[in-house]
Amino acid sequence: MPNDFSFEMLTNYLLVGATLMALGMLGFLSRRNLIVMFLSAEMMLQGVALTLVGFGRYHGNWTGQVFTIVILTVAACEASIALALILILFNRRSSLDVSLWQEIREPGQPAIVEPESQAEPELAVAGPESYPHLLTAGIEPPHPTGAWSNRRD
Amino acid sequence: MDALVRNAWLVPFLPLLGGLIAAVGGKWFKQQSHLPVVLGIGLAFCVSLVLVASVGQTKVAPVPIEWLTISGLVVPIQFQADGLTTMMLAMVTFVATLVAIYASGYMAGDPGYPRFFAVVGLFVFSMTGLVLSANYLLTYLFWEGVGVCSYLLVGFWHSKPEAAAAAKKAFLVNRVGDVGFAIAIFWMWVTSPTHDLSYASFLGEGNLEHLKVAAPAALIGIPLLLFWAATAKSAQVPLYVWLPDAMEGPTPVSALIHAATMVTAGVYLVARSTPLMVMAPGVQLTVSAIGCITALLAASIALTQTDLKRVMAYSTVSQLGYMFMALGAGVKGVTEFAVIAGMFHLFTHAFFKALLFLSSGSVMHAMGGVIDMREFSGLRHRLPVTHWTFATGALALCGVPIFAGFWSKDEVLSSLMLAGKTANASEGSGWGWAYYLIYGVAILTAFMTAFYTGRAYFMTFWGPERLPDPTSAATHHGSTEPEAVHHSGGDAHGHSADHGHGHDSHFGHESPPSMTIPLRILAVCALLVGLIFGPSHLFEHHLKQTAQLEPTATEHAIEHSPDYVTMVGGTLAALLGIGLSYSLYFRPSPVPGRLAGQFRPLYLGSLHKFYVDEFYTWLLVRPTQVLGLTANFLDKYLVDGLVQGISWIPRLVGRHLLGPIQNGLIQYYAAVTALSVGALLLALFLLV
Numbered sequence: 001m002p003n004d005f006s007f008e009m010l011t012n013y014l015l016v017g018a019t020l021m022a023l024g025m026l027g028f029l030s031r032r033n034l035i036v037m038f039l040s041a042e043m044m045l046q047g048v049a050l051t052l053v054g055f056g057r058y059h060g061n062w063t064g065q066v067f068t069i070v071i072l073t074v075a076a077c078e079a080s081i082a083l084a085l086i087l088i089l090f091n092r093r094s095s096l097d098v099s100l101w102q103e104i105r106e107p108g109q110p111a112i113v114e115p116e117s118q119a120e121p122e123l124a125v126a127g128p129e130s131y132p133h134l135l136t137a138g139i140e141p142p143h144p145t146g147a148w149s150n151r152r153d
Numbered sequence: 154m155d156a157l158v159r160n161a162w163l164v165p166f167l168p169l170l171g172g173l174i175a176a177v178g179g180k181w182f183k184q185q186s187h188l189p190v191v192l193g194i195g196l197a198f199c200v201s202l203v204l205v206a207s208v209g210q211t212k213v214a215p216v217p218i219e220w221l222t223i224s225g226l227v228v229p230i231q232f233q234a235d236g237l238t239t240m241m242l243a244m245v246t247f248v249a250t251l252v253a254i255y256a257s258g259y260m261a262g263d264p265g266y267p268r269f270f271a272v273v274g275l276f277v278f279s280m281t282g283l284v285l286s287a288n289y290l291l292t293y294l295f296w297e298g299v300g301v302c303s304y305l306l307v308g309f310w311h312s313k314p315e316a317a318a319a320a321k322k323a324f325l326v327n328r329v330g331d332v333g334f335a336i337a338i339f340w341m342w343v344t345s346p347t348h349d350l351s352y353a354s355f356l357g358e359g360n361l362e363h364l365k366v367a368a369p370a371a372l373i374g375i376p377l378l379l380f381w382a383a384t385a386k387s388a389q390v391p392l393y394v395w396l397p398d399a400m401e402g403p404t405p406v407s408a409l410i411h412a413a414t415m416v417t418a419g420v421y422l423v424a425r426s427t428p429l430m431v432m433a434p435g436v437q438l439t440v441s442a443i444g445c446i447t448a449l450l451a452a453s454i455a456l457t458q459t460d461l462k463r464v465m466a467y468s469t470v471s472q473l474g475y476m477f478m479a480l481g482a483g484v485k486g487v488t489e490f491a492v493i494a495g496m497f498h499l500f501t502h503a504f505f506k507a508l509l510f511l512s513s514g515s516v517m518h519a520m521g522g523v524i525d526m527r528e529f530s531g532l533r534h535r536l537p538v539t540h541w542t543f544a545t546g547a548l549a550l551c552g553v554p555i556f557a558g559f560w561s562k563d564e565v566l567s568s569l570m571l572a573g574k575t576a577n578a579s580e581g582s583g584w585g586w587a588y589y590l591i592y593g594v595a596i597l598t599a600f601m602t603a604f605y606t607g608r609a610y611f612m613t614f615w616g617p618e619r620l621p622d623p624t625s626a627a628t629h630h631g632s633t634e635p636e637a638v639h640h641s642g643g644d645a646h647g648h649s650a651d652h653g654h655g656h657d658s659h660f661g662h663e664s665p666p667s668m669t670i671p672l673r674i675l676a677v678c679a680l681l682v683g684l685i686f687g688p689s690h691l692f693e694h695h696l697k698q699t700a701q702l703e704p705t706a707t708e709h710a711i712e713h714s715p716d717y718v719t720m721v722g723g724t725l726a727a728l729l730g731i732g733l734s735y736s737l738y739f740r741p742s743p744v745p746g747r748l749a750g751q752f753r754p755l756y757l758g759s760l761h762k763f764y765v766d767e768f769y770t771w772l773l774v775r776p777t778q779v780l781g782l783t784a785n786f787l788d789k790y791l792v793d794g795l796v797q798g799i800s801w802i803p804r805l806v807g808r809h810l811l812g813p814i815q816n817g818l819i820q821y822y823a824a825v826t827a828l829s830v831g832a833l834l835l836a837l838f839l840l841v
Contacts, residue, residue: 025827029820037820102817 005057005079011056020047034086034096038079045075161232164242165282168249171276186267187257190274194253197281208698220291225348227296233352234288236698237496241284241421244500248413248507251671255511256405258667259518269309273409276302280414284421288351289338290455292422293457294801299415300327306410307402321708326395330385330419337378340586344368344375356428356701358423365432376436380443383419388470389447389477389631394766396470400462404514406460412469412510413503421477422497427483427492427701434484434576434771438584441481441569445591445598448474450763451752452601456608457749457759461524464609465506468550471602472502478591479565482572489702491572493693494564500692501557508675512543515664515672516613524620526609530741531618535661538669540614540675546609549679551603551727551784554720557683564687566595567716590774596726603730611738623660664709668833 020043023090027040049068056064086096093100175186182188221228234242261267266840279298286292286763301324308320342348344367345360354360364372383389388396399411410416423430423440430437448471455467479495517524519536533540549556552563569592577585663669685690696702737745749756758764814825 029824098819101819105815105817 007058010054010058013057014051017047017049017054019049020050022045022047032097032099034089034098037098038082038086041082042075042079045071052139155695160200161204161234161285164197164204164246165285167197167200167276168246168274168281169193169278170274172271172278175267176271179271181266181594184261184266186270187253190270191250191257193251193274194250194277197277198243198250201239201242201246201281204234204514205243205695208234208236208239208695217286219327223297226350227341228288228290228350230291231287231351231827234285235700236696237421237425237702238284240496240692240695241282243418244503245284245414246277247501248675249273249280249409251407251674252405252413252507254513255408255668255671256403258665259405259514260403263314265309268677269306269403269539272302272305272309272406276306276410280418283418286789287353288388289341289348289355291351293331293334293338296422298420299410299418300324300331300386301375303327303399303410305648306406307399309402309406313401319395319401323395323399326392327385330382330392331370333378333381334384337375337382340371340375340378344371352425353513353700355425358428361428361432372429372432373436376426376433377439379422379426379429380436380440383423383477384443385419385421386422387416387473387477388624389419389443389474390450391765392768393447393451393470397463397466397762400460404462404510404517405557407466408507408510408514409832411466412506416469416473417438417476417503420473420480422840423477424492424496425701427480429689430480430483431485431488434584437481437484438587439481441478441572441588441591444474444477444479444481445594446474447471448478448598449594449601452598452605453757454836455602455605456601457756459526459612461516461526462510462607464605465509465513468509468602468606468680469506472498472506472550472599474598475565475595476494476502477594479568482568482588482591484572484575486575486578487568487571489697489770490564491568493569493696494561496696497687497692498561498565500547500686501561501679504675504682505546505556505558505679508542508546509550511668511672511675512539512546515539515668516543518664518668519661520621521623521660528621529579529619530612530616531614533614534618536614536663538663538672542669542672543608543614545676545679549683550606551731552599552723553727554724555680555684557681558680559724559727560687562599563716563720566592566599566719566723570716570719594617596722599723600726600730602626604734606737607734611734616741620661649710665684 023042023048024042024044027043028037031037031040049062049071052064052071054064056062056068089101091094127149128144129147168190170190171191175182178189179186206760219394253270256269260266263269276299279295279302283292283295283299286295304320307323308317310316311320326772338350341350341355343363345355346363346367347354347360349355385392396411396416396837400407402410430440451470451474453465455464455471458464458467476495476498479491479498481491483489483491483495489712513524516529516532516536516539519532519539520529523529546554549558552558571589573585573588573592575585576583576588656781761767
């Protein structure tokens with residue numbers, strides 16, 4: 001093994017990787033926003049990747065980095081699937097709150113997390129009426145009749 | 154001769170085949186289903202005649218098929234064709250053929266026609282197998298077979314509750330007897346050194362001598378248990394109660410099963426076990442005594458019955474008592490004479506009783522299902538053939554000279570007299586007085602027999618001509634008996650729904666030829682069969698070609714001079730009975746009513762069958778019902794409760810204990826997964 005990468009240096013990498021992993025797990029388990037949950041899951045993967053690279057450097061072969069590329073590939077596929085699923089779930093309930101989906105269980109159980117409580121308050125997003133009016137040459141653009149969020153029900 | 158005997162299996166097999174064809178092909182044969190069965194039984198009769206002619210050379214057919222081979226018990230399916238067997242075969246198949254032909258007319262139009270003939274075929278198979286089998290266990294098999302067929306045939310009209318109850322009663326009472334038979338077989342197996350249950354082996358000299366030394370209790374117990382089985386099958390006290398109720402079945406069934414064949418199976422069994430019976434004179438006396446009690450009891454009940462078939466049923470019970478009286482008189486010195494006398498009475502009884510039942514059925518057929526004698530009278534002009542055939546059968550039953558019953562009843566009575574003399578002789582048992590007493594009671598019963606038979610005959614065929622109203626509820630439903638206290642099928646209304654089909658065309662007219670031809674044939678037999686086979690000793694010689702009935706060295710050479718005293722006594726009793734019934738019933742008269750009023754307790758007792766059925770209900774049926782209810786309660790609440798309690802556990806565990814683990818939150822699932830991985834790693838770390 002190369003002698004310029006000592007065990008103490010490896011431990012630093014492992015610690016950072018473990019920190020990333022732990023923070024990712026914490027975020028996954030405690031956040032209610034679907035996208036933030038996915039973000040945390042990705043962060044867990046990155047922690048693992050860092051650990052692998054560190055070990056690879058430590059042992060002096062390419063195994064770690066090769067497997068990291070495999071992980072990145074898998075993460076990419078997983079991202080596409082996960083985001084597709086999140087999109088579909090959002091279309092159903094118009095919200096990214098995961099606690100809306102806790103009905104998929106034995107009927108008759110009490111709700112674990114009240115969807116309405118503790119949720120982040122829904123901030124009104126400014127609609128097209130707040131966009132700047134850009135006059136085209138000579139033609140006045142048509143004014144929208146309702147907020148843009150009403151387009152999808 | 155060997156070849157002929159080797160084909161003895163045809164006799165049971167042909168009716169079975171006929172019955173199976175009728176059963177399977179009933180849908181296509183429909184009202185012609187009698188053809189295969191009549192053909193099968195008729196052919197079996199021809200084969201039996203051949204067997205009768207060829208008996209003598211070979212006694213046991215060498216056709217053993219191994220049925221049971223358990224260590225220590227080898228039971229082959231083995232048939233034998235000796236004198237006793239071939240006589241029974243010929244009689245059974247002859248009567249069965251005639252009854253089957255009669256039934257094709259009687260049961261015409263019945264929707265269950267194929268089923269009837271299928272079971273009749275099965276029955277003849279069982280009965281002929283019973284008499285053909287060469288060992289006790291095979292006999293037991295066929296014994297059960299005839300019981301089952303009797304159940305199926307008595308309960309033929311199973312939608313009628315009385316018929317279903319009667320069939321159940323017949324089967325259950327027979328079962329009580331079968332228990333005795335089974336225990337006797339077990340005992341036989343235990344005590345015989347060769348564990349061979351065949352007749353030749355068990356009833357041979359050597360085995361019986363061995364038993365006398367090794368197991369003397371068996372020598373009393375086994376014949377007693379065999380007689381107990383015969384008590385149930387042949388309707389003796391105390392197990393006769395099923396036979397009168399079995400009149401709920403169609404009349405051909407009564408004629409075949411409850412007159413000529415099934416009820417004779419018990420007599421056959423006791424006769425077959427003669428060597429065993431001889432070793433236990435106490436049991437023989439018991440047999441004779443019970444036969445005597447039965448004959449007297451049944452005759453006294455028959456005196457007052459108004460249902461013609463019930464009179465005949467009690468008459469059958471009474472005559473079976475006669476047969477057992479003779480069998481029980483087979484003490485050492487008189488054995489084969491007495492046993493052959495009993496079997497001769499069985500033989501002649503089959504003919505005249507079947508005849509009486511069939512002509513009763515003919516009367517019933519013409520009266521539109523009514524069989525209560527109070528509803529009709531004076532039928533001698535309307536039903537001429539039925540009239541003279543019934544008269545022939547009645548004369549034979551009474552024991553009027555020349556007719557068949559005379560010769561056989563005379564032999565029974567003289568065997569009782571001889572048994573009394575032998576028992577009183579120097580080396581006898583000293584119980585001669587008992588046999589003399591039985592003899593006296595038998596003469597009295599002969600008088601009563603003649604009386605009730607004459608009463609039935611005169612009430613039905615003489616007096617002013619009266620017919621039941623063809624449109625009334627009585628026809629097709631029988632009449633209701635006002636004093637009926639019967640729990641098991643009324644006395645007179647038992648034959649409803651018999652003829653729910655197209656018999657109005659026959660109302661008041663003589664029966665069709667399919668019914669009258671068997672009547673005529675049986676009438677000729679009832680007249681001649683005793684004369685031909687009795688005094689000429691043909692019957693006796695034929696039956697002596699049986700291993701169990703051969704004269705042994707210790708038999709005294711009894712000088713069987715014709716016993717004129719008994720002949721005269723029996724005839725006198727018969728003529729007195731007929732004369733008395735003539736004076737009371739030839740014309741409608743108030744005298745019987747007045748007599749009944751004078752002896753009211755006796756009359757009521759006789760009318761209500763001496764309350765035996767009620768006694769059995771109180772003693773046996775009610776406790777069993779209580780037991781049944783208790784068992785039902787325990788089953789429903791205890792056993793079912795236990796099972797349901799056990800089935801409650803998975804539901805508890807699933808829904809209430811482990812269900813909340815699945816709460817729908819993905820993060821919860823992820824946390825559980827992570828913790829499980831951690832626990833797994835910890836376990837691996839600690840254990841490995």
